[in-house]
Amino acid sequence: MASLFKIGIQQLDKVGPRKAEQFRKLGVNTVGELLRFYPRNYEDWSHPLTIEEAAAQDSGCVKVTIEETVKPSRIKGGRTLFKVRVTDGTNDMVVTFFNRTFLYEQLRLGDSFLFNGVVRKTTIGYEMTSPQVEQGDKIMIRPIYQQTSTLTSKQVERAMLQALKMLPDVVNDPIPTAIREKYDLCELGEALRHIHFPPSPAALSAARKRVVFEELLILQLGIGLKGSNRRMTRSYPIQTDHTAEFLSLLPYPPTNAQRRVITQCITDMQRDGYPMNRLIQGDVGSGKTAVAAALCYTAAKNGLQCAFMVPTEILAEQHFRSLTELLNGTGLHIEYLTGSTKAAEKRRILSALAEGETNILIGTHALLSDTVTFHRLGLVITDEQHRFGVAQRSALTAKGHYPHIAVMSATPIPRTLALMIFGDLDLSIIDEMPPGRQKTDTFLVDSGKRERLYRFMKQHIDSGHQCYIVCPLVEQNDTDLLSAEEYVEKLRQTVLRDCRIDLLHGRMKAAEKDRVMTAFAAGQIDVLVSTTVIEVGVNVPNAVIMLIENAERFGLSQLHQLRGRVGRGKDKAYCIMVSDNESPATRERLNVLCHTNDGFVIADEDLRLRGPGDFFGTRQHGLPVLKSAKLSDMASLEAAREAAQEILAEDPTLSQKAHRPLVFELQRLFYSTESGKGLFGSA
Numbered sequence: 011m012a013s014l015f016k017i018g019i020q021q022l023d024k025v026g027p028r029k030a031e032q033f034r035k036l037g038v039n040t041v042g043e044l045l046r047f048y049p050r051n052y053e054d055w056s057h058p059l060t061i062e063e064a065a066a067q068d069s070g071c072v073k074v075t076i077e078e079t080v081k082p083s084r085i086k087g088g089r090t091l092f093k094v095r096v097t098d099g100t101n102d103m104v105v106t107f108f109n110r111t112f113l114y115e116q117l118r119l120g121d122s123f124l125f126n127g128v129v130r131k132t133t134i135g136y137e138m139t140s141p142q143v144e145q146g147d148k149i150m151i152r153p154i155y156q157q158t159s160t161l162t163s164k165q166v167e168r169a170m171l172q173a174l175k176m177l178p179d180v181v182n183d184p185i186p187t188a189i190r191e192k193y194d195l196c197e198l199g200e201a202l203r204h205i206h207f208p209p210s211p212a213a214l215s216a217a218r219k220r221v222v223f224e225e226l227l228i229l230q231l232g233i234g235l236k237g238s239n240r241r242m243t244r245s246y247p248i249q250t251d252h253t254a255e256f257l258s259l260l261p262y263p264p265t266n267a268q269r270r271v272i273t274q275c276i277t278d279m280q281r282d283g284y285p286m287n288r289l290i291q292g293d294v295g296s297g298k299t300a301v302a303a304a305l306c307y308t309a310a311k312n313g314l315q316c317a318f319m320v321p322t323e324i325l326a327e328q329h330f331r332s333l334t335e336l337l338n339g340t341g342l343h344i345e346y347l348t349g350s351t352k353a354a355e356k357r358r359i360l361s362a363l364a365e366g367e368t369n370i371l372i373g374t375h376a377l378l379s380d381t382v383t384f385h386r387l388g389l390v391i392t393d394e395q396h397r398f399g400v401a402q403r404s405a406l407t408a409k410g411h412y413p414h415i416a417v418m419s420a421t422p423i424p425r426t427l428a429l430m431i432f433g434d435l436d437l438s439i440i441d442e443m444p445p446g447r448q449k450t451d452t453f454l455v456d457s458g459k460r461e462r463l464y465r466f467m468k469q470h471i472d473s474g475h476q477c478y479i480v481c482p483l484v485e486q487n488d489t490d491l492l493s494a495e496e497y498v499e500k501l502r503q504t505v506l507r508d509c510r511i512d513l514l515h516g517r518m519k520a521a522e523k524d525r526v527m528t529a530f531a532a533g534q535i536d537v538l539v540s541t542t543v544i545e546v547g548v549n550v551p552n553a554v555i556m557l558i559e560n561a562e563r564f565g566l567s568q569l570h571q572l573r574g575r576v577g578r579g580k581d582k583a584y585c586i587m588v589s590d591n592e593s594p595a596t597r598e599r600l601n602v603l604c605h606t607n608d609g610f611v612i613a614d615e616d617l618r619l620r621g622p623g624d625f626f627g628t629r630q631h632g633l634p635v636l637k638s639a640k641l642s643d644m645a646s647l648e649a650a651r652e653a654a655q656e657i658l659a660e661d662p663t664l665s666q667k668a669h670r671p672l673v674f675e676l677q678r679l680f681y682s683t684e685s686g687k688g689l690f691g692s693a
Contacts, residue, residue: 018030074125122145125143271292272301293574306333317389350521514538516543553583
């Protein structure tokens with residue numbers, strides 16, 4: 011099978027340089043890659059409909075006999091047209107073709123054909139325009155491939171037929187025979203032939219099962235190898251646990267969940283041989299920052315430097331101020347570095363860092379700069395891990411000698427899925443909220459109640475509180491959604507006209523965004539109209555209302571993050587979702603938020619209803635793009651994980667000759683990802 015990956019796509023008939031370039035745009039350079047380019051959908055031509063049945067469902071495949079043909083004629087615009095009259099034995103239909111004169115010779119009277127397309131019933135009978143055509147005895151399930159502007163699915167199909175002829179009778183199968191038999195999987199050759207041109211629905215189902223399992227197996231093996239490679243590295247072990255000292259500094263008692271997660275992390279940091287590498291999950295307001303501070307305190311007291319990277323400048327400043335106040339008098343030196351740091355101040359910070367005088371450096375992407383040099387970096391923490399790519403986190407950890415790593419996320423990920431996808435990370439969950447944290451009441455309303463909502467907001471503003479309004483767009487486009495900019499202007503004509511209103515969106519320059527957020531945090535803005543840029547932001551305890559327009563445009567996890575911006579103080583908070591979408595599925599999805607504040611319950615529902623797109627993106631977690639499998643297919647994912655563990659238990663480095671095909675597929679799937687580098691050392 012590997013040899014076909016060395017045969018260029020231009021070796022196929024009728025694939026010249028131009029068409030090869032179009033294939034390259036689809037990620038296909040070789041015959042082997044073409045065979046792994048699976049259909050995105052299928053048309054079922056295996057069960058033709060009658061003309062009447064196809065018209066009832068607007069489109070379909072009909073088997074008809076040619077009754078009459080009309081010679082092609084030239085029409086306006088230089089196009090040609092010809093018509094045929096067909097019958098299915100019960101009803102007649104007129105079929106019109108444009109610019110396909112070659113069919114005139116093929117559609118002979120009395121012959122049977124399959125026509126697939128839109129069927130309409132008019133006052134003069136049934137009509138069909140420009141259908142796809144196949145011989146009547148060619149009953150099949152037809153593949154539909156991703157296309158480009160000049161490369162059609164039909165052209166891909168023709169190339170695929172040639173590629174399959176080059177496939178040997180016995181294909182070198184990456185899945186060991188014992189695993190195939192245990193999980194009832196067909197062989198690779200059969201799977202490839204039937205995934206592209208299935209002879210039956212059952213054959214297609216078996217082929218899909220096989221290619222999905224293989225892709226998830228390769229994914230799980232890659233994750234397993236990453237974890238085992240990490241465990242072979244060295245690190246700075248922590249000699250003394252200073253957690254008790256740190257907890258005595260807190261103005262409030264930590265939750266049991268915070269204590270448990272801190273203990274898990276310190277235990278990892280104290281072992282000799284390989285570093286801590288943990289994903290710390292906690293719902294909005296669960297106290298992840300305090301956990302991070304505890305880890306920094308113990309690491310710094312053991313002579314290690316700590317890097318704490320956050321996604322925004324205002325968040326970096328917030329963490330700097332809170333940690334400086336908390337750790338005052340402990341002898342630890344804390345600095346923060348952002349893109350806005352003045353040149354002279356930056357030189358001072360970098361000098362102190364390189365000399366080892368700075369214990370904890372908090373900052374944004376500025377920490378990744380080549381000029382940032384640590385004396386003894388031993389702990390790296392990234393907050394809101396989904397905002398940073400794998401390459402960025404790797405660049406920061408490369409500034410130390412295998413430092414301990416903690417990535418924190420307030421985006422709840424279903425527990426089972428997190429364990430599988432972040433298999434190279436140990437998982438800690440802060441599943442307890444601090445005492446006194448009030449539940450945010452959540453409501454779903456239609457736009458007819460908007461004026462009433464404004465009056466409700468005005469009452470709270472008059473009593474000294476602040477409000478957020480989130481819009482899905484920055485400026486008006488071809489949809490009927492109100493843009494954030496236009497929304498602000500309309501808002502100034504309502505009962506809120508005397509309030510201090512400002513706008514925040516992702517296209518603003520960083521300095522302007524920080525100015526607006528600082529003003530809002532200082533209570534100088536009553537109503538902040540924003541896009542989802544405030545999903546991760548500063549802590550504003552005085553904000554008590556979150557109004558979300560066109561709520562159906564957001565995923566549940568994203569809505570939950572937005573809701574987390576309010577209810578951070580002692581006063582009652584409200585989240586109000588506005589949507590006129592009447593789809594039962596949409597209403598069901600949005601009502602989940604009205605019934606629970608548990609981020610993990612919401613994450614499970616989001617996964618069930620929308621798939622894993624809200625939790626993962628290849629930029630965020632460094633996983634390869636899956637072509638056929640879905641991470642929401644938990645049964646297949648669990649089976650593949652079990653098989654991967656079985657294989658790695660027998661051959662931890664996949665060095666056995668029998669596993670060479672697996673190694674090839676691993677390298678092929680992971681080669682373009684940051685996380686794929688170093689899976690096999692120098693191999």
